[in-house]
Every structure is written in C-alpha cells, then in structure tokens.
Amino acid sequence: MAQSMQHVIITEPGGVEKLAYETVDIPQPKDNEVLVKVHAFGINRPDILQRQGLYPMPKGVTPVPGLEVSGEVVAVGAEVNVYQVGDQVCGLTNGGGYAEYCVVPESQLINIPAGVSHIQAAAIPETFFTVWANIFQMGKAKAGETALIHGGTSGIGTTALMLCKAFGLKTFATVGSDEKVKAIQDLTHAINYKTEDFEQVIQQATEENGVDIVLDMVGAPYLAQNLNVLRRDGRLVYIAFLGGAKADGVKLGQIMMKRLTITGSTMRARTTAEKAKIAQDLKTHVAPLWAKGECLPMIYKTFNFDEIQVAHLAMDAGDHIGKIVVKVLD
Structure with a gap:
C-alpha cells in the first residue's frame, strides 16, 4: 500500500477557490477504527458551511471536510471485530472524507449490499443517518402518519421522502421550481413554494387536519406556517436554518393547545454511541431495502476527485435533485 495520499483542504474560509489538494501520509486507524480506501464520497450542505467558515469541526477533529465515504477496508484497528480487510463498506466519518484514504469508527460503518455501487453507497451515510435520527428516532414517525418535508429535492429531502414512503407515511x-415538482411527483405531493402557499395547499388537501411531522431546514421564515400545519401532538424537527435562526412572534399558546414538540439536532454533535445506534437501526430496518434495490439515493451528478471545486459549485447553485458524489476510484 502507498505511504502517501491526497486530500482536500480548506485554505481559509470562502468560496470554492479556497479548496485545494495536499499530499500527506496515509492516516492509521486507532483501536476502534478502520482505514478505508475511498472509492467515492458525497458532497453535503455541512461541507459548504464548513468551507464558508460557518460550521467548523470540533476541537481535536480533522479540519479536512467530508462526512461520508464508500470504499474498501484496507486496515483495521486492534479492537475492530466486525469488519476485516477487503470488506466493501460505506460509513459516516467524523471528517476527512475528501481523501484517497479515510479512517472511520467501526460502529459508523455499513456493509454495501450486493448490487449497490460505490457511487450509490457514498451517498447513503450522511443523509440516511440524518433522516433516520430526526424523523424516525426523534420525530417518532410511524405508519399512517403524514409528514411535510421542506427542501424536498435535496439529498436530505429525497432520502426523507423515500423512507417515509417505504415505512407507510404520506408526505x-x-x-x-416546477421542474423539481415533476422530479419527485412519484414520491410525494410536491408544492412549488414560489407559486403556491404550502400551508393553504396542505390544509386543503388534508381537510384542515394538517400533518404530524415537519422536517425543516429553512428555519425562521417558515416557523409560523409550520406551527399552523401541524396537528395535535405534532412534531417540528429542525436540521438547519438556512433562511434564518431567529424567529419573532412565536405563538406559544398554539404550541400548548396543540401539544406540539419542537426539537432539532446536528449529526456532528452526536456521540459515538448515538451514531452507532443510528447505524444499527439502518442495518436492521433500511439495509434490507437497499439490498432489494429500494430507497437507494438519487444521484444528481458525479464528479472526479480533481473536480472538487466544480462539485462544490454544483451544490452552491442549488439546482441539484438528489445527491452530488465525487468519484475517487473507477
């Protein structure tokens, strides 16, 4: 095995021109980690925020971006007992995924089912971990309920819609845009928020009953409407606040009368044990679907490893439907 590799660094906060390549020694796995030879990795919104200086890595964690990879296990730590050299895996990293090799905690890995490509597998961890944790663990979603997913054509959005459909939720x-409405019309009732009032559409479609769960990444601008469309015992779950983090005029009485729950989370702040629990749930409940060719990520575009700036530009543009993936190995 080679002794050195290339990874991507952020030279300073800013635009895509701040992404550069650096040659470094290949990292060595700690006792509970595996070393993955990366075949592909996904681009995610937190990567963009990190590049802009708005979402720094915690102290002591590599500043190299990249939260999900797929590839082959090439070395294991002394305490690793589930995976072995040669296994084909995808995993949620603690950073460092924009690289030719990446160390990943064993508990955050998932075997790639037969028939699933490395490109598809690289697009699984970040969005599926996030959706499962927020909609199914924290949001307590169950069959027969109804959910509103904001940002429906994003990686998170398409994943949420597929999982909700698979587990019996209406969405x-x-x-x-109208183009994006058409792209996911087989998965959900899509609403172009630029031409329609989503609150009115939902209330009419549900005969004023509303929805049980809202997954929101917009934040403050949608708070009032989110509260209005939630039915009694509804859950509003935040995973980002791209439109603003501070909201005025919150109707506290409405929250009390409807017995609403407002919560949210980030994946980066979760403990290793919490991430391990999510991984185990995905292995139990979702991996069998992937093995049947179901609930696989929508791939918008694939870029080569030397096109990292172009890949970030594609995410910045906001036109993507599904996931953006970078291919490291053919």
Whole structure:
C-alpha cells in the first residue's frame, strides 16, 4: 500500500477557490477504527458551511471536510471485530472524507449490499443517518402518519421522502421550481413554494387536519406556517436554518393547545454511541431495502476527485435533485 495520499483542504474560509489538494501520509486507524480506501464520497450542505467558515469541526477533529465515504477496508484497528480487510463498506466519518484514504469508527460503518455501487453507497451515510435520527428516532414517525418535508429535492429531502414512503407515511414536500415538482411527483405531493402557499395547499388537501411531522431546514421564515400545519401532538424537527435562526412572534399558546414538540439536532454533535445506534437501526430496518434495490439515493451528478471545486459549485447553485458524489476510484 502507498505511504502517501491526497486530500482536500480548506485554505481559509470562502468560496470554492479556497479548496485545494495536499499530499500527506496515509492516516492509521486507532483501536476502534478502520482505514478505508475511498472509492467515492458525497458532497453535503455541512461541507459548504464548513468551507464558508460557518460550521467548523470540533476541537481535536480533522479540519479536512467530508462526512461520508464508500470504499474498501484496507486496515483495521486492534479492537475492530466486525469488519476485516477487503470488506466493501460505506460509513459516516467524523471528517476527512475528501481523501484517497479515510479512517472511520467501526460502529459508523455499513456493509454495501450486493448490487449497490460505490457511487450509490457514498451517498447513503450522511443523509440516511440524518433522516433516520430526526424523523424516525426523534420525530417518532410511524405508519399512517403524514409528514411535510421542506427542501424536498435535496439529498436530505429525497432520502426523507423515500423512507417515509417505504415505512407507510404520506408526505408533502416543498421545492423551488416546477421542474423539481415533476422530479419527485412519484414520491410525494410536491408544492412549488414560489407559486403556491404550502400551508393553504396542505390544509386543503388534508381537510384542515394538517400533518404530524415537519422536517425543516429553512428555519425562521417558515416557523409560523409550520406551527399552523401541524396537528395535535405534532412534531417540528429542525436540521438547519438556512433562511434564518431567529424567529419573532412565536405563538406559544398554539404550541400548548396543540401539544406540539419542537426539537432539532446536528449529526456532528452526536456521540459515538448515538451514531452507532443510528447505524444499527439502518442495518436492521433500511439495509434490507437497499439490498432489494429500494430507497437507494438519487444521484444528481458525479464528479472526479480533481473536480472538487466544480462539485462544490454544483451544490452552491442549488439546482441539484438528489445527491452530488465525487468519484475517487473507477
């Protein structure tokens, strides 16, 4: 095995021109880690925020971006007992995924089912971990309920819609163009928020009953409408606040009368044990679907490893439907 590799660094906060390549020694796995020879990795919104200086890695964690990889296990730590050299895996990293090799905690890995490509597998961890944790663990989603997914054509959005459909939930989704409405119309009732009022559409479609769960990444601008469309015992779950983090005029009485729950989370702040629990749930409940060719990520575009700036530009543009993936090995 080679002794050195290339990875991507952020030279300073800013635009895509701040992404550069650096040659370094290949990292060595700690006792509970594996070393993955990376075949592909996904691009995610937190990577963009990190590049802009808005979402720094915690102290002591590699500043190299990249939260999900797929590839082959090439070395294991002394305490690793589930995976072995040669296994084909995808995993949620603690950073460092934009590289030719990446160390990943064993508990955050998932075997790639037969028939699933490395490109598809690289697009699984970040969005599936996030959706499972927020909709199914924290949001307590169950069959027969109804969910509203904002940002319906994003990686998170398409994943949420597929999982909700697979587990018996009806959904609505907001998107920003008629093209995006058409792209996911087989998955959900999609609403172009630029031409329609999503609150009115949902209330009419549900005969004023509303929805049980809202997954929101917009934040403050949608708070009032989110509260309005939630039915009694509804859950509003935040995973980002791209439109603003501070909201005025919150109707506290409405929250009390409807017995609403407002919560949210980030994946980066979760403990290793919490991430391990999510991984185990995905292995139990979702991996069998992937093995049947179901609930696989929608791939928008694939870029080569030397096109990292172009890949980030594609995410910045916001036109993507599904996931953006970078291929490291053919």
